[in-house]
Amino acid sequence: MQKHEIEQKVCEAVSRLGQYNNDNVELDSDLRDSYGVDSIVLVELLVEIEEVFGITFDSSSLTYETFSTVRSIADYVYNKLNTDCVGIN
Amino acid sequence: MKNNITGKVPRYFEPYVNDCFHNCYAAVLQYMGLNPDIILADYLSFMYDQANDNIGVNYLYRLNTSVEFSEEELNTSLEFVYLPATVNFSSDLRDLNGIKCKNKVNINMYVEDDPNVAYSRLKELIDNGKPVITAVDLYYMRYHRAYMKEHGIHCVVITGYDEENNCFELFDKFRLSSSDFDGTLPMDEVNQGRVSDNPLPWGEMNKRPIRNLWMEICVDEAFSIDDDKLINVLKESYTRMAGKRNILGYKCGLDMLEAFEKDLMLKKEDKLDLTNIDWTRVYWYRAYLNISFKNIARNRKRFMVFVKEIDRLLPEDMVTEVCNCLEESSKHWEISANIALKMGIKKSLDLTDELVKHLSEIRRQESRVVERFEGYLSNLV
Numbered sequence: 110m111q112k113h114e115i116e117q118k119v120c121e122a123v124s125r126l127g128q129y130n131n132d133n134v135e136l137d138s139d140l141r142d143s144y145g146v147d148s149i150v151l152v153e154l155l156v157e158i159e160e161v162f163g164i165t166f167d168s169s170s171l172t173y174e175t176f177s178t179v180r181s182i183a184d185y186v187y188n189k190l191n192t193d194c195v196g197i198n
Numbered sequence: 199m200k201n202n203i204t205g206k207v208p209r210y211f212e213p214y215v216n217d218c219f220h221n222c223y224a225a226v227l228q229y230m231g232l233n234p235d236i237i238l239a240d241y242l243s244f245m246y247d248q249a250n251d252n253i254g255v256n257y258l259y260r261l262n263t264s265v266e267f268s269e270e271e272l273n274t275s276l277e278f279v280y281l282p283a284t285v286n287f288s289s290d291l292r293d294l295n296g297i298k299c300k301n302k303v304n305i306n307m308y309v310e311d312d313p314n315v316a317y318s319r320l321k322e323l324i325d326n327g328k329p330v331i332t333a334v335d336l337y338y339m340r341y342h343r344a345y346m347k348e349h350g351i352h353c354v355v356i357t358g359y360d361e362e363n364n365c366f367e368l369f370d371k372f373r374l375s376s377s378d379f380d381g382t383l384p385m386d387e388v389n390q391g392r393v394s395d396n397p398l399p400w401g402e403m404n405k406r407p408i409r410n411l412w413m414e415i416c417v418d419e420a421f422s423i424d425d426d427k428l429i430n431v432l433k434e435s436y437t438r439m440a441g442k443r444n445i446l447g448y449k450c451g452l453d454m455l456e457a458f459e460k461d462l463m464l465k466k467e468d469k470l471d472l473t474n475i476d477w478t479r480v481y482w483y484r485a486y487l488n489i490s491f492k493n494i495a496r497n498r499k500r501f502m503v504f505v506k507e508i509d510r511l512l513p514e515d516m517v518t519e520v521c522n523c524l525e526e527s528s529k530h531w532e533i534s535a536n537i538a539l540k541m542g543i544k545k546s547l548d549l550t551d552e553l554v555k556h557l558s559e560i561r562r563q564e565s566r567v568v569e570r571f572e573g574y575l576s577n578l579v
């Protein structure tokens with residue numbers, strides 16, 4: 110899957126779950142400050158992304174420090190998908 | 199009439215503050231020239247009630263249906279604060295300077311079912327230069343996202359009243375619940391929040407009436423903080439973490455954390471079916487553990503700040519190691535909070551092993567803190 114497709118799907122999820130300013134989700138905007146993604150919504154968001162991409166986030170990564178923007182989530186998903194593919198090959 | 203002290207009261211917020219009440223206490227303590235990082239430093243501990251699945255730091259987190267607490271319940275956490283039992287303001291016979299315990303900061307909690315009496319006291323306090331820490335139901339706070347949607351007890355600081363324009367001046371800086379307000383609100387709305395029955399979300403019969411609850415902080419001129427009292431915070435924390443003192447009848451400390459881990463594994467082995475609409479069990483992971491773990495994470499951060507505040511009394515290498523351990527522990531409590539939430543959302547116990555792995559790491563880090571305290575305190579004797 111192309112990186113921009115991942116970014117688009119993550120943006121869509123933020124748009125659905127964010128509490129405000131959901132119309133124009135940007136890659137590098139802070140999820141908490143810009144869209145009201147509090148710690149509870151962040152975990153809901155990550156669970157949804159797990160289901161969309163068929164991946165599992167490492168439990169130690171379930172923090173704002175790791176995932177503060179759409180780009181940070183998309184990068185993680187992209188790397189995870191590629192790492193898993195390499196593992197299978 | 200109108201009066202205010204709005205410009206003089208610090209708008210306190212720190213991400214490690216205990217709760218919205220303490221956030222207001224801290225603002226008023228700063229206004230009084232006291233350091234909240236010392237005064238509101240609670241002991242390091244962990245409590246677990248195996249019979250009821252409740253956990254906590256220095257008291258057990260559980261559903262309350264009243265805003266009134268006994269003296270024993272209120273005085274388990276803080277070395278420098280004394281909280282008398284909550285009393286009805288009209289029937290309280292204490293001296294209005296409010297000082298019952300001269301060697302501690304006194305936080306007096308009042309309820310009053312007559313709004314006129316509560317309002318008169320509020321005016322009296324502000325006229326005497328004292329900000330008023332008051333409980334409200336967020337349902338009536340128009341600046342909050344819960345406005346007209348969800349009920350819940352919350353705490354704000356009122357710094358002024360204006361009877362010509364029928365408004366209060368107040369602030370609410372508890373950003374952990376998305377509060378960031380500093381301005382005026384209609385008296386009618388705030389007063390509705392103060393007298394709200396505050397129905398709880400689970401069951402129509404459950405409520406936690408606010409009853410105009412407010413807090414007054416008083417301190418005697420003789421109050422002082424000496425090094426012995428500061429060290430006593432470490433001593434008491436060591437005693438609790440080492441399981442050498444029961445609090446409210448419950449054993450505390452690292453052994454109870456281990457017992458909690460084992461019970462989590464037993465729950466997994468019981469193969470509790472969270473998908474079978476076991477609402478109570480799902481709630482326990484998704485809300486109760488999530489919130490409780492976050493509270494504990496903040497306690498570890500707060501204790502770290504306290505240790506740094508008193509670093510002149512402690513060996514440098516001990517301060518460094520203890521703070522590193524507490525920082526790490528706090529991080530794992532946060533992660534545990536998110537894992538518990540994830541388990542609740544997914545209605546699955548599959549992540550139990552992961553959760554227990556983080557709790558075990560917490561126990562390892564906090565054991566090291568206890569060891570350092572033990573070594574340090576044994577050398578003091």
